[in-house]
Amino acid sequence: MPRKFQSQTKKQPEHDVIYQALKDMILFGDFIPGQPLTIMNLAETLGASATPIREAIRRLTAERALETQENRRVAVPHMTPALLEELDFLRLTIEPELARRAAPHVTPDEIDALERHDDELEHAINIGDVKLYMKANYAFHFTLYQRAEAPTLLKVAESIWLQIGPALRVGCGRFGTAKLTDQHVETTKALRNGDFDRVSTSIREDIIQGMDFVRHSLK
Template sequence: MSTKVIKLPEHQAIYHRIRNLILFGTLVPGQAVTIQGLADLIGAGMTPVREAIRRLTAEGALEAGGNRRVRVPPITRENLDEISYVRLAIEPRLTELAARRMTDGCLSELHAFDREVDAAIASGDIERYLEFNYRFHFRLYDQAEAQILSKIVSSLWLQVGPSLRIVCGRYGTANLPDKHSETLAALHEGDAARAAQAIADDIRQGLGQVRLTLLD
């Protein structure tokens, strides 16, 4: 597993901190927060926080409200249908591309992340599950070296991540989707199509739970 640490510029670090609050569901759908409150929450100045908010609003992760407030947009059935369609088109493709470029080093990292996911599921640690599930998927997608596709997927995860936190809160971690073992087995065998299918099944399960929790 790589131990290299890259220090981000302050504005980038603040963007990622706010992004993670959204991605891992600390800010829940529909929750409004003042810009000042968000700055206080992460201990940052107003200027870089405003810049981060502008970026995240452009990515669809936040929306502006009155009185200098922003909120995570609630997900709708139509939103979820579109997100499902695009994720199921792109993420299996990224998996196929990654499988063709797979290395022992990448597999080692994926196994390490999957162990963290399994430990989080066993212990009921929602935050740990969300973080390492994300790390597993995006380490895999990074291996594809398809920046345009990865950027699209990253935006979609931002839009659905807060809702997955609600799923975890309702059902706990025991019934969360986890097709990582099947994905890893296929990657070890060099079976790109089977790895892509496992990721597609993982996505369907996760988004299906979001639909049942929030929309039905």
């Protein structure tokens, strides 16, 4: 059961804590495409009042992670082949560029952190833990991308991942994590060798595999 998110922290306003909690639920597969969400149910799940829930929904709707339907209800958007092709194009355009820009700035300690995320991802594949796989995969990519010093590109990439997350969760649930191959070893190897072009190429190959998996699950 999701943990309760009370306003216990003094470092972040409650609406930011709730926004991050709901964002993580979308990213890591707590919801499926088309699932309706209500403020009452979210408030109960997250242990929060209606006001920060509404603010989080507003922000996530602006990021296209949620959509408002004709009856003014909020739902997780359905994935369609047309939308998937758009997101595929955006990922292949933006993320290899983030990786290319990040590569010269990644420190040895950060490569160690990337390898730990990759070990966790491999473990998740081996035991069939979909949520752990999705968390480790996100952590690997965005630990790298954050070093690109390109906040606008990073924000677009985050929005894309929010839109992909629920569909990827369905694909993993349908076919299992054993269908996935860990492509990240090539990335960390290229980082250690200072082969920055290969860093970008390996991320591109990883994206192609992941998006093909989602595309196959739609069929």
